[in-house]
Amino acid sequence: MTMPFAASPLAQALAERGYVDLTPVQHAVLADAVRGRDLLVSAQTGSGKTVAYGLALGDTLLDDAGAINAAGAPVALVVAPTRELAMQVERELRWLYAKTGARVVACVGGMDPRAERKRLEMGCHIVVGTPGRLLDHIQRRALVLDGLKAVVLDEADEMLDLGFREDLEAILESAPAERRTLLFSATIPSDIVAIARRFQRDAARVETAGPERGHADIEHRAVRVLPREIGAAVVNLLRQADAPAAIVFCATREAVRRLHATLSERGFPAVLMSGELSQNERNRALQELRDGRARVCVATDVAARGIDLPSITLVIHADLPHDAEVFQHRSGRTGRAGRKGVSVLLVPPSRRRKAETMMVDAGVVPTWSAAPTAEEIHALDQKRLLADPALTEQPTPEDIALAHMLMAHKSQEEIAVALARLHRARLPAPEDVTDPGERQAPPRERVRDNGRPAYDPVRSDREPASERRGPFGEGVWFRLAVGRRQNADPKWLLPLICRRGGVTRDDIGAIRIFDAETKVEIAVGAAESFAASALGAEKNDVAITRAQLSGPRPDVETPREPRPAKPYGHAPKHAAPRPRGASDHPRGPSDHRRAEAPAGAGKPQKRFAKGNRAGAPGGHGPR
Numbered sequence: 001m002t003m004p005f006a007a008s009p010l011a012q013a014l015a016e017r018g019y020v021d022l023t024p025v026q027h028a029v030l031a032d033a034v035r036g037r038d039l040l041v042s043a044q045t046g047s048g049k050t051v052a053y054g055l056a057l058g059d060t061l062l063d064d065a066g067a068i069n070a071a072g073a074p075v076a077l078v079v080a081p082t083r084e085l086a087m088q089v090e091r092e093l094r095w096l097y098a099k100t101g102a103r104v105v106a107c108v109g110g111m112d113p114r115a116e117r118k119r120l121e122m123g124c125h126i127v128v129g130t131p132g133r134l135l136d137h138i139q140r141r142a143l144v145l146d147g148l149k150a151v152v153l154d155e156a157d158e159m160l161d162l163g164f165r166e167d168l169e170a171i172l173e174s175a176p177a178e179r180r181t182l183l184f185s186a187t188i189p190s191d192i193v194a195i196a197r198r199f200q201r202d203a204a205r206v207e208t209a210g211p212e213r214g215h216a217d218i219e220h221r222a223v224r225v226l227p228r229e230i231g232a233a234v235v236n237l238l239r240q241a242d243a244p245a246a247i248v249f250c251a252t253r254e255a256v257r258r259l260h261a262t263l264s265e266r267g268f269p270a271v272l273m274s275g276e277l278s279q280n281e282r283n284r285a286l287q288e289l290r291d292g293r294a295r296v297c298v299a300t301d302v303a304a305r306g307i308d309l310p311s312i313t314l315v316i317h318a319d320l321p322h323d324a325e326v327f328q329h330r331s332g333r334t335g336r337a338g339r340k341g342v343s344v345l346l347v348p349p350s351r352r353r354k355a356e357t358m359m360v361d362a363g364v365v366p367t368w369s370a371a372p373t374a375e376e377i378h379a380l381d382q383k384r385l386l387a388d389p390a391l392t393e394q395p396t397p398e399d400i401a402l403a404h405m406l407m408a409h410k411s412q413e414e415i416a417v418a419l420a421r422l423h424r425a426r427l428p429a430p431e432d433v434t435d436p437g438e439r440q441a442p443p444r445e446r447v448r449d450n451g452r453p454a455y456d457p458v459r460s461d462r463e464p465a466s467e468r469r470g471p472f473g474e475g476v477w478f479r480l481a482v483g484r485r486q487n488a489d490p491k492w493l494l495p496l497i498c499r500r501g502g503v504t505r506d507d508i509g510a511i512r513i514f515d516a517e518t519k520v521e522i523a524v525g526a527a528e529s530f531a532a533s534a535l536g537a538e539k540n541d542v543a544i545t546r547a548q549l550s551g552p553r554p555d556v557e558t559p560r561e562p563r564p565a566k567p568y569g570h571a572p573k574h575a576a577p578r579p580r581g582a583s584d585h586p587r588g589p590s591d592h593r594r595a596e597a598p599a600g601a602g603k604p605q606k607r608f609a610k611g612n613r614a615g616a617p618g619g620h621g622p623r
Helices: 008-017 024-029 049-061 083-096 113-121 131-139 156-161 165-174 190-199 227-241 253-266 279-291 324-331 349-361 374-386 397-409 412-425 490-501 524-534 590-596
Strands: 039-042 076-079 104-107 126-129 150-154 180-185 204-207 218-224 245-249 270-273 296-299 312-317 341-347 367-370 473-480 508-513 518-523 544-546
Touching (some): 008 049, 008 083, 024 204, 039 049, 049 083, 049 150, 049 180, 083 126, 104 113, 113 131, 131 165, 150 165, 156 180, 165 190, 180 190, 227 245, 227 253, 270 279, 324 341, 324 349, 397 412, 490 524, 518 524
Parallel strands (some): 039 204, 076 126, 104 126, 150 180, 218 341, 218 367, 245 312, 312 341
Antiparallel strands (some): 508 518
8 A cells, every 4th residue: 555654553554444545635635745734625525535634634743753742732623514524533533543542532512512521621632523512612711722733624615505604713713823724625615715715824725526526436326216106216226236234315304204114114224314313313323324233324414414334335315406516415425435336316207307407517427217126126136045145154063953954844845935935024025116207208399290289288179078189199187176266377286296196297288277276187098196196185285186077178167157237327339329318227217216316315426526536646525
């Protein structure tokens, strides 16, 4: 292993850890040109940044013999955005500096601050923590930075996104001016550059991320899936990969709870991580993953930051990430430090365009496919059974004795059947999934020979609803209990129909919006699955029912009853002129009524000048 300028205790720790060679960012920070200087480093997620700045600190913290002074006030400070990442950094630096005798202390939110203050009073060399907790200890004088030689900001861009700019500036201002400042970040936005100019001195720029941000050690896959079958697709993907550890990302805490419950019911050893868990609960979940007691972690984006487990070989995006940066960070939980990994993005038909745009922004070219079927997983189970260690490992004398006893009482076929049943019983059953199919051209792109559209949703004929044909052929009509009075609009109705029914835009024909209801046409091939998913209504959702095929066409509103003629002389348009003095009122002409009215009966009529009614601007009231 080539390790230029690395102190020998650190090199021994890496060798014992199984490092054969260093990653590009680790080589870059040990180069002669940047030795002892401030660093501004940009490297992709999972490139080994923690070990990189651990090695870079060696020149500052260790003497020529590779030893470190007695523990006292800290000589190095590492600031990380989240508790999980800070705890991960603490573990990495502990084994890296184990042979030097250095003491590493973590100070993070969610842990007992009094216990942290006691560890700081006992003396330490390196402190790792989150901005809020570190600043609290500094203000209480529990953390004294007078002897600080180096400060590291890990994932500085993420800390700024989380709103820690003021805390970071306060921490850096509390540190001695004569120190090294190392900024490590996946990206270098203008805010990071501003901090570097203010707090660094002659910083060396180190950039190991190429122009394309795609991770070379990660295989990216995109899986077509119906919205209602996302949980089933996750089950089949986990069964297909059979990974020692996997992470499934969801967008919300509620989605994490639902998917975790689904996987636990199916028999997967799963844990969950979200912002509502305490630090002890998070640590327990991570420990179960490290020990192998759990093999699946269902997590939100923020809670999963800092999870760095060598056994994670599969990442599943159950919910689409918000942008390319989140997608890259999620995927970076696997394929770390030269290891291989797989990142699978579940894409409903209605979100495919967003998914394609996001992956282009991330510099990723995925392999598109359908979710693995139950038949494919059963075939994999058969191959794995033949390669099971129980059949390939050398038997012990006890195993041989038990085998002879079984053969004396059971036939070979019965023993083989029992073995197959035992093998199948410990595996979660695969789910039946549907392939939405490849995206087809939208209906508006299909034209007849004469250049007119192949399907005009506004028809002039009078075919019955059951015989109407859309761009896909015959359609089935459904009714939504929302109309113009509720501001129904195709812009939000179309995504709602796709989500509720698990269909694509190509499965939807005409959408007719009336005053109190909306009727939508669904292709015959997708009508049954649409009905199974969409009929009824959830809480605060739009009710969907089958439309009646008898009576008027679904795209024609029932004609209203003609309004009665207006009284008092409002004749219909083009009607014959009415004789002078005639009236529609049953009592006769209006002048006759006035003649019969007794003198002084009723309220006197007030006359107003034209344009000068009482109360109008500039009006003068009654004359």
